[in-house]
Amino acid sequence: MLKVKDLNVYYGKIHAIKGIDFDVKNGEIVTLIGANGAGKTTTLKTISGILKAEKGVISFDGENITRIKPHLIPDFGVAHVPEGRQVFAQMSVYENLIMGAFIRKDKREIANDIEMVYTYFPRLKERHKQLAGTLSGGEQQMLAIGRALMTKPKLLLLDEPSMGLAPILVDEIFSMIQTINGAGTTILLVEQNANKALRIAHRGYVLETGVIKLTGTSEELMSNDEVRSAYLGG
Amino acid sequence: MNSKTKKAYLLNAVAVFLVYIVFLTLIRFKVLSNYFGGVIILTCIMMIMALSLNIVAGFLGEMALGHAAFMAIGAYLSGFTSIAIMNAFPTAPALLVLIFSSLVGGVAAGIAGIAIGTPSLRLRGDYLGIVTIGFGEIVRIFFINFDPLGGAQGLKGIPRLTNLSYAYWITVLVVFLIFTLGVSKYGRAIMSIREDEIASEASGIPTTRVKVMAFTISSFFAGIGGSLYAHYQGYIDPDKFQFMFSIEMFVIVVLGGLGSLTGSILSAIVLTVLPELLRGFAQYRLLIYSLALVIMMIFRPQGMLGRTEFSLYHLIYVLTNKREPYKKGSIDGGKSS
Amino acid sequence: MKKRLALMLVLIMVMMTLAACGGGSDDSSDQAADSGDVIKIGATGPYTGETAMYGVACKEGMELAEKEINENGGVNGKKIKIVFYDTKGDTTETVNAYNRLRDQDEVVAFIGSVLTGESNAIKDLIKQDNMPTIAPTATGNDVTEGVPNFFRVCYYDNYQGGAAANYASKEAPEGLGAKSAAMLVSKGNTYSEGLAGAFKETFEKNGGEVVIEESYAKADKDFSAQLTKIKEANPDVIYIPDYYSTVGVILQKAKDMGMDIPCLGGDGWDSIQEEYADVAQGYVFTNHYAADSPNENVKKFTENYNEAYGKAPASFSALGYDAVYAMANAIIEAGSTDAQAVVSAIQTMNVTGITGEFTFDEEGNPKGKEVTIIQVDNGELKYVTTVTE
């Protein structure tokens, strides 16, 4: 579904991504793990067009999306839940979800989808009139995911959904990710919390200073000694 | 003071002196006319204004758009003082009168700085900007309506005490003082507020006091600049100190690079001399000037020097192909003219 | 994108610079070479900025005079060349421009500056350099005071304000026969305040009463608050000493509010007939000259001016024109460009100009100049009478 080939990205003068290759197949949860500054967020931002690739090809469903402008990416069916949630703080929960459906024109289905998001995250329904800025961190994360789902994505890019959340909430979010995946959305997950991420993912890539160090199924990675000592604290 | 800093100091002192001698000789032998002398004096005054504004705009990182008001206060009060002195003691030595009345003007502007700074520094960014604009307008309207200082007609008959030498050396002194301020614990405290006010407070910096201090020092030097201006022109009127004049000073600071003192110096020179060079272009002058401004900003949005400082010592080292000298801090003890 | 755009801007700038060089034939710097056969006279004024209209009007009159003098053989066998520098109406700029004229362009005489504030800023320098100077339009009361080499062809504010008051007090048909007056003054404007002060003094001396005195700030465009109050006071006449661009707005507003009190103005009203003919209909003001005067010189001047610029001359143009002629004649009379000789020549000369016949008094003010009363009549300016202070 998503194929990344020889991707090179510069952040100013810093060569942040140094020629990485990876792919995500339909229906999978794939996780990118790695230390801070390894280039995980940069990779996601490049896929959704916010950063420009210096070299390399990103193709989605066979189409080359490397040079597509960022605001056109959602049209392809790629939704990005950014790091730090980035909800529209001065809008209500409901308005945030409506903004998610910005590119869509089918009014009736939009209403249905909002209901669907509410069934995923009942807490959002309780607070649908509340301003998003007043939600707790966990609720904002739910809203950010819900908002991304409103674009009807085929592929969901999740950037650190567990960041700054209490362990109990992390579990809740991760099980929700599995549910969403079960409903047919492919997921590319970037996580600091490698332990949890590998537990729900099918496959994973280990990114280190802009290079892919290791790859394999979750089980393989979890049993890999290097990974264990560096990322699983083990 | 280690030997390297000593060398840098000496080098700068020599350079400052040389520049002075060169200008003086050129004017003495009529290579440069008095007109150029006037432009140099104005450039010096604008340097003082830009550097003093840089304390608030660059070091403290606040948008201060009312700098002309402090200049006005300094200009009016110093002018009034020197008129009074010259009336009482017509033979008083010019330099003494100039220094004394400049101090009066500077202190008056500094007090105004405390008065406006204490309440308004609670505001940040654009809001502070608009409050300072408002303050500037209020000061100007005050001088229009305040007849003892000439009212709308302006204050006439101020002794023309500012000459090239006085202007040059007072500017050198002010530049030196603002540099030393920047590389002291006070300068660091001011800059830390720019970077992160909350962290600064949490590091033990009394942020409110430091902000007011920065504002006061900045206004004090603006007052000095105003005094030099008043004693150069001999005549001041409230119209000169309009909002656009404050903006012009702000433009100089941003164009030189916020927080870069040498940048402000460079930019003050460019922006004072450029309109004079363009004088021959008649009505196209301001068109070219404004376009140049836009282009410079597009090419170098961080200003000519960004936040770095030009160091003569450094430059000579690099030019003579030696290894780069050890440089402590982003602001070095070096200054140049 | 950014680079390309900036490049484009640079290109525009270069083009403009070239255009300025090519078109700016009246520039000085490139003519320095032939300075031997040219007498250079400096001039400053606001040619850009808020007060540009006055500077430009004056400049046009001066350029016309320059052209005429040169066509008629110049001065002492040489052509004159007026070097104009813009001041934006700013005093610092005026000082710079004056210094540059003196040092770079080495002018032998100076005409300026247009505004009183500008002239005050360079007064000391003019004295110090003993530069023969004639101010065309700076009417502030003490502009020329204490500087023996500083003259002006316009009368000063007190003179004009007093004349206006005399006209207002006199019974018709020699005057308006007003007993009570209102004044609407531009606060912070030396000219307006000067005229108003003199008007009040003379009007009250004549037995009238100024019943209400309202003011506005320089950049104001909304006068409804003040006019509402004046309307309540219902005076016989409203004295509005300001420039026509502001006065027009005031009169328009007054008309919109349904006011019908006659208004009286000063020379700043000149040109009001062009844009505000209907709202100023029938009102009178004091001026330097009357364009419809039967005087031959005036006729010729208006014709030539119309031919050159396609419009009627403003009084600032006439004053600029007179100033240039006065200076040229003084140089002819002095027989040289020696500063002291020129100054002495001005001191003793008789000026026969568009704006009247006069000599200069010891303060450099025009002596014996009459104030012309002009009425706005169907888009034309009509000569009414002349009064003295």
Added chain:
Amino acid sequence: MKLFFQQVINGLNSGSIYALIAIGYTLVYGILKLINFAHGEIMMFGAYFSFIAAATMDMPFWFVIIFSMGLSAILGMLVEFVAYRPLRQAPRLSALITAIGVSMFLQNVSLMVFGADPKVMPRIFPNVVFNIFGIEISSITLITIGLSVFFMILLELFISHTKQGRAMRAVSENQDAAILMGINVNRTVSITFLIGSALGALGGILYSTAYTNIAPTMGTMPGLKAFVAAVLGGIGSVPGAMLGGFLIGMIENMSKAYISTTWADAIVFLILIIVLLFKPTGILGKDIKEKV
């Protein structure tokens, strides 16, 4: 009392014009966090365009308005494209300096093109003075207030009820997130400039109709006051800009009528400063506390 109501009407008249111009500041600020110094000059060009349409082409008044608003909108978008867009990622103060440069540039262009003498705006509306209970209101005042309020309601409807309006809100809140929703930020910014400039031009038309005078420097003072109005009301907030505009108009007129004409501007600024000291984000501005 009669005098007082008369002054209220005067205040509403100038206030509605300030409000129109203030909206342009507030919209652009909301989206780019940029004080668009050139906005006063857009307003000035709006006045000149309407002058050209009315005086030289003799068009009907509704066409004059559309013509001028349209051209000014294009000019506003052009300014954004040429001068502000290249600086989108630059420090905010650099963009501010560019805005100052653009403002000077436009002013001098207009000086060269239209000349220094002020032009007189022909009356594009009939002027009738109505007398209601002794208070005189001219039709121009009524039209000014009416047109301003009409366009303000239109704008409010646009922002809250259309997709593009929502996009504007989203971009002003969080540009990065807005892109991820598929919103074209560049286009949204252009539309913001379009709307702001068109309303500014309308302000210019009404201003020059009410005060008859058009000059290259006419934008400076009303621009500054409208900006003050926007800040007073809470910059970034559209209702705030409207409220601020009316307040400034009212304060200005009342101080002229009852305190002092020459101190009126000082009083306006003083009130602004006092309001900001107690409510640092303006009257309707949202208090955003920095999270520690």
Added chain:
Amino acid sequence: MSAILQAKDVTMRFGGLTAVENFNLSINSDELVGLIGPNGAGKTTIFNVLTGVYKPSEGEILLEDTLINGLMPHEVVALGMSRTFQNIRLFKDLTTIQNVEIAYNNDIHYQLPHALFRTKKYWEEEEKAYEECKKLLDIFDMGDYEMTKAKNLPYGQQRKLEIARALASKPKVLLLDEPAAGMNPKETSELMETIHFIRKKFNLAILLIEHDMKMVMGICERLIVLDYGKTIAAGTPEDIRKNPDVIRAYLGE
């Protein structure tokens, strides 16, 4: 062993919202105490109340028997308590050494005229400050970075610099707000060692907010668990791990 930092019945309200209710704390001069709890439980609010960013609505805070409620943050720092922030707050455009020197400012003893006219005292004091701050950086293995702008430091170094800066004001109590956030397990364990080291070296009491349970359980001697502003448990890590309230509200499973 006397308590160096005490909070007695501290309550903090914002408008109608009670963020922290009846919070009690007592830390001895060499203790390392952890503060845990779900997001929005009020942990950072407690830090802000303790350090003077907020003034508590009720209750008392004592630092070595001095009542410090209502003092400004910089006054609290001067009395001997400093902190780090959840989302790193460095002076980004200043160099590493300058970052530390700023916090050292209170120990630089010269007046404005000394600075302006560069007296001998200025040079001596600046030299001394530089040496001291350099030493502090060396402790964190950051001596080589002294001329690097803080924003150019790698993430982990930035976290360390923030701690170094907090130490420069010579605190008796150090408050660390999620120091391990964004670090991988390896970095986290290094950080744990550093914290142990500075605690011994500087003789500090430390109060720590952290989500990384492994770290919290590993180094803290006592834990306080918050939920919705209320203290729901306090005790040794062992006790907390077994506490049913904590499991339900925070740890899960």
